[in-house]
Each structure stands twice: as C-alpha cells, then as structure tokens.
Amino acid sequence: MTGTDSGGAGGAGRGTDGNERTFAALPPAQGRAFAQTWWGRAWLKALEDTALDLGQLKKGRKQARDGAVGAVSVRPGRITAVVRDRDGTAHRGDVLLQQLSTEEWDRFLDMVVERAGHIAALLDRDMPPHLVEEAASAGVELLPGIGDLEPECACDAWDLCLHTAALCYQVARLLDEDPFVLLLMRGRGERQLLDELQVRSARAARTRRGEDAGEGSGDEAADGAAGIRADEAFAARDILPPLPPPPPVPQEPGLPPSLDTEAAPPPGIDADALEFLAADAAGRALRLLVDALSAGHERQPLDRELTPGQDAVRLAASCGDPLIAVRLAEGTGRQRAELDLAVEAWRHGGAAALAVLEEEWQPEPEALARAKADLAGAWEDGERPQVRAGVAGRWTVVGADVQLRYGRDGRWWPYRKVRGRWGAAGPSAADPASALAGVGAGA
Numbered sequence: 001m002t003g004t005d006s007g008g009a010g011g012a013g014r015g016t017d018g019n020e021r022t023f024a025a026l027p028p029a030q031g032r033a034f035a036q037t038w039w040g041r042a043w044l045k046a047l048e049d050t051a052l053d054l055g056q057l058k059k060g061r062k063q064a065r066d067g068a069v070g071a072v073s074v075r076p077g078r079i080t081a082v083v084r085d086r087d088g089t090a091h092r093g094d095v096l097l098q099q100l101s102t103e104e105w106d107r108f109l110d111m112v113v114e115r116a117g118h119i120a121a122l123l124d125r126d127m128p129p130h131l132v133e134e135a136a137s138a139g140v141e142l143l144p145g146i147g148d149l150e151p152e153c154a155c156d157a158w159d160l161c162l163h164t165a166a167l168c169y170q171v172a173r174l175l176d177e178d179p180f181v182l183l184l185m186r187g188r189g190e191r192q193l194l195d196e197l198q199v200r201s202a203r204a205a206r207t208r209r210g211e212d213a214g215e216g217s218g219d220e221a222a223d224g225a226a227g228i229r230a231d232e233a234f235a236a237r238d239i240l241p242p243l244p245p246p247p248p249v250p251q252e253p254g255l256p257p258s259l260d261t262e263a264a265p266p267p268g269i270d271a272d273a274l275e276f277l278a279a280d281a282a283g284r285a286l287r288l289l290v291d292a293l294s295a296g297h298e299r300q301p302l303d304r305e306l307t308p309g310q311d312a313v314r315l316a317a318s319c320g321d322p323l324i325a326v327r328l329a330e331g332t333g334r335q336r337a338e339l340d341l342a343v344e345a346w347r348h349g350g351a352a353a354l355a356v357l358e359e360e361w362q363p364e365p366e367a368l369a370r371a372k373a374d375l376a377g378a379w380e381d382g383e384r385p386q387v388r389a390g391v392a393g394r395w396t397v398v399g400a401d402v403q404l405r406y407g408r409d410g411r412w413w414p415y416r417k418v419r420g421r422w423g424a425a426g427p428s429a430a431d432p433a434s435a436l437a438g439v440g441a442g443a
Contacts, residue, residue, distance in 0.1 A: 019189045020075040021181070023174055028067035033426075033438040035172040039127045039143060039182070041427060043175055046144040047168045048430045051160045055377070058431060060165025062380060069170040076187040079171055083163040093163040095171075096150040099187035100140060107138045109193075113200045115251065127179040133287075136294040137249050142182060145296070249290055253282035276324065280315060308332070310351055313342045337421065345424035349413070353424055356405050356413045360392040363406060368393070371406045378433035385436070395432075402439055404432050414439045 035041045051057045063069065063083060070082040077099045082090050100108070111134055112118040121128050135142050151157070151164035174181050180190040188196075256278035259271040306314065312328045316339055319325075329339040345357040363371060371393060378384070387395040393406035401417035402425075411428035412435040426438035
C-alpha cells in the first residue's frame with residue numbers, strides 16, 4: 001500500500017497507514033543546513049563517515065541543495081528517488097538500510113511501553129536521545145552507523161555517488177520533520193507501530209493490576225534470598241545451569257546520600273559541592289553502563305581523561321545552575337563570560353570542540369594543504385565566500401562576523417562573533433561548506 005504525503009514542509013506529510021510513504025519533491029535548500037535535529041545530523045554523520053569519495057559527497061549535496069531530487073519513496077529497508085544531473089539526465093538512486101528483526105522490534109516496543117514519555121515523544125514527532133540510548137542498551141540500534149547505508153544507483157557507481165548522496169541529504173530533511181520515517185526504514189510503519197504499542201500498553205496495565213492484587217505474600221522472595229556459598233558454586237561450575245540474565249538497566253541514576261546532617265562537616269569539606277559531585281558521578285556511571293551494554297561498544301573509542309579545566313566545563317554544561325557555574329568559573333580561573341563560551345563549545349562537541357575554542361595550533365604543512373584544498377573545493381564556481389586566513393587554522397568570512405576553524409581531527413567548526421568574542425556556533429562538519437551553512441552564512 002502506498003501513501004503520498006503532501007502536507008508539512010515541502011510535502012513532508014504526517015504519515016499514512018501503509019508500509020510505504022512517498023514524499024513530494026522538496027524545494028531547494030539554499031542557505032540552510034540539511035539537518036536541524038540531532039537525529040538528522042546523526043544520519044548525515046553516518047553518510048559522511050561512510051563515503052570514500054568526499055568529492056561525490058560534495059556534488060550530491062549541491063544537487064540536493066539545488067532541488068534536483070524528485071519524490072522520495074520510503075519503505076522498509078530502502079529509500080528511492082530519481083535524481084537529475086545538470087544536463088537533465090535522470091538516474092534512479094536507492095539507499096538500503098538493514099531492517100530490525102522481529103526479536104529486536106519486540107525489545108524496542110517493550111522498552112517504549114515501559115515509559116509513557118517515549119510514546120508521547122514519538123507522537124510529538126520527537127526522538128529524545130534517551131530513547132535511542134535505552135534502545136541501544138536493549139540491543140536495538142535505531143540510527144545508522146558507519147557502513148550501514150548501502151547505495152545502489154542506475155549510474156552503475158560501485159560506491160556512494162552524487163545521486164545517492166543527494167538522496168541521503170534530502171532524507172535528512174524528511175527525518176527532521178518526522179522520526180517515524182526512520183522507523184519505517186527499519187521495518188515498521190507508523191500505524192502498525194502505534195497499534196502494537198496500544199496492545200502492549202493494555203497488556204502491561206493488566207499485568208500490573210494482577211501483581212497489585214497478589215501483593216502480601218513474600219515468603220517465596222524470602223526463600224530465594226538464601227543463596228549458596230561461593231566456593232560451592234565455583235566447585236560446581238561445570239554442572240550448574242547458566243547464570244540468569246542481568247537485571248534491567250535503571251531508568252535513572254540513584255540518589256546520592258544526603259549530607260545534610262546535624263553534625264558539621266570536617267574542616268575543608270564543602271558538603272554541597274560533595275553532594276553535587278556524587279550526583280554527577282551517579283549519572284556518569286549510568287551512562288557508562290548503558291554504553292557498555294550497547295551493541296558494538298567494544299569498537300567505540302575510549303574517552304580521553306579530562307583535565308580539571310575540561311571537567312569543570314563538562315560539569316557546568318550538564319547542571320545549568322548559575323550559582324554552580326559561578327563557582328566553577330572561580331575555581332578554574334575563568335571569567336564567567338569565558339566559561340559560558342566554553343560551555344557552548346562543549347555542547348557542540350565535547351572536549352574536541354573545547355580544544356578548538358581554547359587552543360591555538362599551527363597546522364603542519366600537510367594538514368594546511370588539505371585544509372586549503374577543502375576550502376577551494378567545497379563550493380561550486382562563483383559560490384565560494386571570500387575568506388581571510390588568520391592564525392591557528394582559522395579563516396574569517398570577509399564582511400561577516402563568521403569564522404571557520406580547522407580542528408586537529410580534520411573537521412571544520414563554525415564560529416560567530418558576538419559582543420566582540422568568538423564563540424562556537426554549531427557542530428563540526430567534514431567540509432567547510434556544510435559547517436558554514438549551519439550558521440546561515442552559506443554559499
């Protein structure tokens with residue numbers, strides 16, 4: 001069954017009952033980033049990290065920006081559109097994404113039912129990060145990763161070509177409007193998902209009512225708490241049944257102990273600060289546990305140990321309390337305005353973004369040559385903004401309070417001058433044109 005959407009921005013409608021949705025061609029996207037939501041940017045990051053030829057990526061972005069992508073068909077495991085070259089030649093492009101298995105859908109739906117907020121967020125066309133994190137902890141990867149997007153095109157390219165790249169950039173705009181597009185690609189349409197959630201919610205309510213009615217006899221629980229000696233368990237390790245599955249991951253970190261007691265704290269101990277750090281440690285421990293239980297965690301790079309200055313910025317970014325921010329600024333020797341700039345950078349990219357803000361480094365000749373090549377090739381002829389080279393791998397757009405900074409990781413970071421200070425204006429991008437488009441100073 002096929003449904004054609006015509007509502008929403010550029011034809012990105014609110015959905016159909018079928019397992020295929022067709023979105024009308026979107027208008028050109030001049031002067032704006034393709035993805036505004038965090039999940040849309042995650043889709044583009046998977047695209048950029050997968051592409052072997054950044055030149056094809058740039059051409060595809062240009063085609064999508066010029067409105068060369070026709071109607072987009074989305075169905076389980078595949079997206080399709082016709083993309084026209086500049087000479088009018090049409091090519092059908094497809095991008096494949098693996099569908100979730102029946103078992104993975106069961107785990108995902110059970111997880112969503114456990115928290116009413118998940119259902120409310122999806123109905124509001126939102127995909128909060130904790131929903132994706134909890135799905136990953138249940139072994140269900142919703143967002144694509146490196147190599148998950150498999151292109152097929154009538155132009156016979158063996159890898160990502162400009163046509164399939166243009167299709168992916170256009171789909172990022174559709175994902176911004178409706179995360180159910182991603183869930184359809186993973187195998188389930190919106191109506192089917194909502195029906196299954198309704199059935200599971202009713203079943204869970206009946207189960208809870210039954211458990212409430214049976215409360216009061218705790219003998220069985222007491223009997224199961226005795227356990228056996230550790231040396232006996234070790235001696236019988238070859239004949240014992242396998243261990244039961246681990247308990248579910250907590251929905252939120254536990255509360256730290258309260259230090260508000262009648263006794264005064266010892267000299268040099270700040271009880272309020274200690275409570276705050278304990279709560280932060282509990283939150284970080286839960287995030288580490290979720291990451292450790294997620295699929296593919298062994299391939300994820302380890303976090304670098306933070307310096308006290310970096311950790312102070314992380315704390316200020318996570319708490320949002322102005323009084324704590326003042327104390328963190330004093331403790332690290334920063335002015336409050338400097339800490340605010342550091343927090344904004346952190347929120348765009350963590351320690352890497354903070355280093356781009358605070359460190360001055362002179363790229364080696366080879367890195368500088370790559371940066372200049374990126375600047376020369378990121379825009380089509382006549383569209384490249386005039387930039388003035390500065391120190392430490394920074395290029396300022398002439399006539400605008402906008403700047404591009406080249407990071408040690410080879411990515412580009414957009415900056416904007418506000419009240420005389422340069423501050424991070426968005427996340428990094430693989431090329432300067434995408435980074436600049438995110439702050440409204442485009443081609």
